[in-house]
Amino acid sequence: MTQQKYYLQCLGCGHKTPDFGRWFEQNQICTDCGSKHSEVWYNTDYQDLPRIMKNNLKSFWKYLPYLPLIDSSNIISCVEGGVPVQQWGYLEEYAKRQYNLTIQVQVYRNDLNGGTGTFKDVAASLAASIFKEHGIKQYCVASTGNTATSYATYLSIAGINCSVFLPKNALKASEAFVSAYGQQVFRLKEDYTKSKVLATEYATTHNILISSGNIDPIRIEAKKTMVFEWLRQLGKMPDVYIQAVSGGTGPIAIDKGVREIQSVYPGLKNPRFILIQPDKCDPMVQAWEKAVKEDFPLNYENDYPIIDNPKTVIPILANGHPATYPLISKLVKESNGSFIRINEAKIADYARLIAYESKVLLGPASAVCISGFFESLRKGQIKNGETVLLNMGEGINRSPDFVNEMIYTSNIVDHVDQCKPHSMDYYRNQLWEAIEK
Numbered sequence: 001m002t003q004q005k006y007y008l009q010c011l012g013c014g015h016k017t018p019d020f021g022r023w024f025e026q027n028q029i030c031t032d033c034g035s036k037h038s039e040v041w042y043n044t045d046y047q048d049l050p051r052i053m054k055n056n057l058k059s060f061w062k063y064l065p066y067l068p069l070i071d072s073s074n075i076i077s078c079v080e081g082g083v084p085v086q087q088w089g090y091l092e093e094y095a096k097r098q099y100n101l102t103i104q105v106q107v108y109r110n111d112l113n114g115g116t117g118t119f120k121d122v123a124a125s126l127a128a129s130i131f132k133e134h135g136i137k138q139y140c141v142a143s144t145g146n147t148a149t150s151y152a153t154y155l156s157i158a159g160i161n162c163s164v165f166l167p168k169n170a171l172k173a174s175e176a177f178v179s180a181y182g183q184q185v186f187r188l189k190e191d192y193t194k195s196k197v198l199a200t201e202y203a204t205t206h207n208i209l210i211s212s213g214n215i216d217p218i219r220i221e222a223k224k225t226m227v228f229e230w231l232r233q234l235g236k237m238p239d240v241y242i243q244a245v246s247g248g249t250g251p252i253a254i255d256k257g258v259r260e261i262q263s264v265y266p267g268l269k270n271p272r273f274i275l276i277q278p279d280k281c282d283p284m285v286q287a288w289e290k291a292v293k294e295d296f297p298l299n300y301e302n303d304y305p306i307i308d309n310p311k312t313v314i315p316i317l318a319n320g321h322p323a324t325y326p327l328i329s330k331l332v333k334e335s336n337g338s339f340i341r342i343n344e345a346k347i348a349d350y351a352r353l354i355a356y357e358s359k360v361l362l363g364p365a366s367a368v369c370i371s372g373f374f375e376s377l378r379k380g381q382i383k384n385g386e387t388v389l390l391n392m393g394e395g396i397n398r399s400p401d402f403v404n405e406m407i408y409t410s411n412i413v414d415h416v417d418q419c420k421p422h423s424m425d426y427y428r429n430q431l432w433e434a435i436e437k
């Protein structure tokens, strides 16, 4: 008997696929129109959601009634997704001091996810669980690093083989984590775009399931629970959402989550999406700036550059071919948001400041997000009275080399006369000056 909990529905033609078993059999495309983009919908009225939110399980699995898994014994979890949203008052004070804005700054601490400390962990947890439920034994994924690490971890726990295609510039640490769990790494001599091509060919050659990218309904279903978590922890949706973007699963998933629960939360709407890219790999920002300049001509969403082998020092964000831009740019436009570029040569300044003020060590992609908050203020894109949510994507453990950037208080000494007590305030001022100049 087929299950009645959920179904997938094609965004192109409305065709329904009964479950993930069939979805995988039909190669993750709609059998009617060939579209890759289907969404999961549930046969429920969501009346229980407010009560389920109160459940104190520290994982997104509390939302199982709204996730496409039937048997809870298939759950593969490292306690992810129930991470805290924290108010960082010193960022609010800065906005007041520098721009006379009274705002709330909330930070979603994905570095505290139990799997690998990134916002990829919820997707990997749901994926591993669904694969277990459907008897999948082989999987493959192309990734700039964090998705690979997370999928390799969770699929290893589930006993599922996972082949990972990493671009030339991916961090050694990403490769090491995948390898350590006995999963296979294919390291390319080229960029992420080429890694995706090769992974697709590999999947076809060996008839292996492949991650279908940023619109993958599994990733979307996992990440939509961010909306539930913010409602639970903040009691409302933030007005502004800031994230370092590469493919853009975040905004797509938030949009899905908001549409899904509108019957129980009437009037709920997307935050203003402010998406950040480093200046050395900023195809979406370039496309957006052109569209703004030309006042959004017809088909603006299909007009974007492709950057071959991007030279960014943040490999996690090195996606030079933003295939999802057509989808994401529309969401950003509808929300009155924007794409913003930051100077990647300065991200360590932001990471040092956050380490000092919050005692939290950021990974480089998270430093891009924080830097984007400051840049949004400079560009006048945050308004008085707003609640801004920073979706912090990773902690320092994802990029051990970046930790060296945190060294700035050392003195080379050979005599005790050179060693004097210090006041931390000195460093604090120095860190803020680096940001404000």
Ligand SMILES: Cc1ncc(COP(=O)(O)O)c(C=O)c1O
Residues within 6 Å of the ligand: 118, 119, 120, 144, 145, 146, 147, 214, 243, 244, 245, 246, 247, 248, 249, 250, 316, 317, 363, 365, 366, 392, 393, 394
């Ligand atoms: C920490 C971090 N921030 C941002 C991103 C970009 O996310 P997305 O590809 O969903 O836009 C990633 C993904 O690679 C990431 O791992």
Ligand SMILES: [Zn+2]
Residues within 6 Å of the ligand: 010, 011, 012, 013, 014, 015, 030, 031, 032, 033, 034, 035
């Ligand atoms: Zn279709």
